[in-house]
Amino acid sequence: MAKQQKVFIIGAAGMVGASAAYAMTLKETASEIVLIDIHEDVASGQAMDITDAAAFTSGVNVRVGDYSEIDTDDIVVITGGAAQKPGQTRLELLGINANIIRDVVGKVMANGKEIYLVLVTNPVDVLTYEALKVSGLPKHRVLGTGTTLDSARLRSVIAENLNVRASQVNAFTLGEHGDSSFTALLSATVGSVPLHVMPGYSDEMLAGLDDAVAKKAYHIIDTKKSTYYGIGQVISEVVAALRSSQPSILPVCSLLDGEYGLHDVVLSVPSLVSADGVRPLDGYRLSDEEREKLHASAGVIRKSMFELGE
DSSP states (O other), rough: OOOOEEEETTTTTTTTHHHHHHHHHHOOOEEEEEOSSSEEEEEEHHHHHHHHHHTTTTEEEEOOOGGOOOTTEEEEOOOOOOOOOTTHHHHHHHHHHHHHHHHHHHTTTTTTTOEEEHHHHHHHHHHHHHHHHHHHOGGGGEOOOOTTHHHHHHHHHHHHHHSSGGGEEEEEEOOOTTTOOOOEEEEETTTEEEEGGGGTOOHHHTHHHHHHHHHHHHHHHHSSOOOHHHHHHHHHHHHHTTTSSSOEEEEEEEEEEEEOEEEEEEOOOOEEEETTTTEEEOOOOOHHHHHHHHHHHHHHHHHHHHTOOO
């Protein structure tokens, strides 16, 4: 039985937060969705618009609220942050968004409640680490969306190549949500069939996967400037998992403490996500090359953490 938790979306005036609220409303992921944003008038408009869609549900309440309403076991999703501007370095963006996250998490934790914290703001791996440190929450209660969207794109590309449903593809993009991410295909399957024995599979298809996934993301940004429907659905899936007693396996990012030989770093590996929080799976089979890529990706994230002063 799902808990009667509220879901808070901070940064809900933006399209990512609004898309997440809309996806959760249509799927009835939660019965009460509370929108918070410094632009309260825009958040109010988003709530009213989504409420019209909620009329076709069994009774989802979408409204504007504030930090004081956050209670034990509520799920708080942080989507707010600055987007990278022309001429701005990634490190400059990291510094700006780190300050935003520190401020927001401070407000979220003002009442000292044990909540679940879901980070979406980029660079999500480093900022999830920052949120964990600032919040003081146990590590199983803090996670980021990580490479869940990247993995969805990977599954779609594989499905198109093999002419199967994407829902039948079990394959992950792991590591950093960024340029050092990689496809982990040793254990990939379609249904229960290993990927490499599927009709239509070829070494050429394999070699082009990373490029095809990256091109898809860049094409979306080139044509409409930003992505929000895909990540909105990802947020809905993560929240649904956190509200269920039965774990879902998702490539979210959370703190590793010995898994895959990595310590004190946040990055994406297949993880169990449920009402018990997040637990990285240490036993997912990786090839030697994939394990090397995972460690290399951890090194990239640690460099960003060092630049931030962690």
